[in-house]
Amino acid sequence: MPHDGRIKVGIPSYRPSCGVYLFNAIKVRGYGDPLNSWIVSITSNGKIVRKQSLGVTQKSPTDEAGYHVVRIGQ
Numbered sequence: 289m290p291h292d293g294r295i296k297v298g299i300p301s302y303r304p305s306c307g308v309y310l311f312n313a314i315k316v317r318g319y320g321d322p323l324n325s326w327i328v329s330i331t332s333n334g335k336i337v338r339k340q341s342l343g344v345t346q347k348s349p350t351d352e353a354g355y356h357v358v359r360i361g362q
Contacts, residue, residue, distance in 0.1 A: 294355050297328075299342065330360060337361070 302322050310316050323343035330338040337360055348356045 294353075299326075328358075330358065332360070 308316050321343070323346060324341050326342040328340055328342055328345050329336050338358065340358075345356055345358060348358055351357055
C-alpha cells in the first residue's frame, strides 16, 4: 500500500437484472442493487477492521484529489 494510504479499486461493470412479473402485475424477481449488496472489506494484519457496502463507500466524502475517504481507527 502506498505511504499515503490511497488505493484504486476496479469495479467491474454490471447490468441491472430485469424485472420478472407474475401476471404482469406482481414483481417477483429483479430486485437487488449491486452497489448495496457488494461489500468492501478493509483488512489490517489479516483481520477485517471495516466492512461496508460499495454504495456507502461511493457516498463517502472525497479529498481534493477526488478519492473517497474512509477513515479507520483514529
